Amino acid sequence: MDKNYHIDPDIRKASTLPSEFYRDENIFQTLKDKAFCRFWHLIGENDIVKIPKQVHPFTLLEGFLNEPLLLTRDLNDTIHCLSNVCTHRGNILIENPDNVRLLQCRYHGRRFELDGCFKSMPECEDAINFPTGADNLSNIPFGTWNKFLFTSLYPAVNFEDIFKIIDKRMEGVKLNEFIYEPMRSRDYLIKANWALYTENYLEGFHIPFVHNSLNAVIDYGSYSTELYDYCNLQLAIAKPGEECFKLHETSPDYGNEVAAYYWWIFPNMMLNFYPWGLSINIVKPIEVNLTKVSFLTYINDASKLDKGAGSGLDKVEREDEVIVEMVQKGMQSRFYNRGRYSPKREPGVHHFHRLLVKYLYEI
Numbered sequence: 001m002d003k004n005y006h007i008d009p010d011i012r013k014a015s016t017l018p019s020e021f022y023r024d025e026n027i028f029q030t031l032k033d034k035a036f037c038r039f040w041h042l043i044g045e046n047d048i049v050k051i052p053k054q055v056h057p058f059t060l061l062e063g064f065l066n067e068p069l070l071l072t073r074d075l076n077d078t079i080h081c082l083s084n085v086c087t088h089r090g091n092i093l094i095e096n097p098d099n100v101r102l103l104q105c106r107y108h109g110r111r112f113e114l115d116g117c118f119k120s121m122p123e124c125e126d127a128i129n130f131p132t133g134a135d136n137l138s139n140i141p142f143g144t145w146n147k148f149l150f151t152s153l154y155p156a157v158n159f160e161d162i163f164k165i166i167d168k169r170m171e172g173v174k175l176n177e178f179i180y181e182p183m184r185s186r187d188y189l190i191k192a193n194w195a196l197y198t199e200n201y202l203e204g205f206h207i208p209f210v211h212n213s214l215n216a217v218i219d220y221g222s223y224s225t226e227l228y229d230y231c232n233l234q235l236a237i238a239k240p241g242e243e244c245f246k247l248h249e250t251s252p253d254y255g256n257e258v259a260a261y262y263w264w265i266f267p268n269m270m271l272n273f274y275p276w277g278l279s280i281n282i283v284k285p286i287e288v289n290l291t292k293v294s295f296l297t298y299i300n301d302a303s304k305l306d307k308g309a310g311s312g313l314d315k316v317e318r319e320d321e322v323i324v325e326m327v328q329k330g331m332q333s334r335f336y337n338r339g340r341y342s343p344k345r346e347p348g349v350h351h352f353h354r355l356l357v358k359y360l361y362e363i
């Protein structure tokens, strides 16, 4: 990149990202490989391949990374995440979920074991120095967190290093008992750059201005942000009498009336814990000024669904969309370039911008 956007590590001195960042096609594309390919993305629950021989093709961040991948469970009951591209001439290997002993390409019949190892290829007896390791399907790193599977194409950071921070804080939360609720899950399309949507999420500063109903149930004064290397936590405390977590004595937050834990993992994943369960938000860039956000709802205690900070999430989302789409318009202005942070209220945004710039320019 020819321009280097510096974000001062001292938030008190720093300026925000320049408006060009949110309009620049080149930056948008560059971040695919520099940031998105290097961090962790949700595949789904581990029962996608529940028993040996099940195979499940999927596209990683469809519409953006578009990486064809394949989840398999081999005959030894081990899960693999593989490239779903045949190593012969590049056909998509498996098109639909299936139950198979071997993976066979339907173009010219090359076959692979369920762990991705090359098995056989017709008509290649005369090929010299064949097969080699290059004929195996690439094994893609993946991580398991409770019943959820994640993958990263070229991980910059150990999966466990991120998720152990969350586990430690959320001790006692039995994620394997959370049930996916498709009726309460949906996608939103936002006419704005994915980073504008994300940075809006990363501050509670706008809550009193933009979200009147959310502001009515949380204590804005004590709203706080904790920064970790590649993730951060926004902690919302409930107003007296509002719905909050019944925390175990061993929880670091025991004694506090926690209304919500808002975890963000760089660059585009949010894990929002409410007393009723978990809302996973995946921010999917589509175009430089178009973003899809998937809300995946996992319920633990349905009786708490429409109470406290975890209620009315659709309205909160629409309120966020309106403001974020306005900011995208502001990014077109000839009279706006960069702003300044509130050191008290915007450390999460500063953290995000620092990570973006770090990976944008890292070789």
Ligand code: FES
Pocket: 086, 087, 088, 089, 090, 091, 105, 106, 107, 108, 109, 110
């Ligand atoms: S592309 Fe798969 S066998 Fe030819």
Ligand SMILES: [Fe+2]
Pocket: 200, 201, 206, 210, 211, 316, 320
């Ligand atoms: Fe918001």
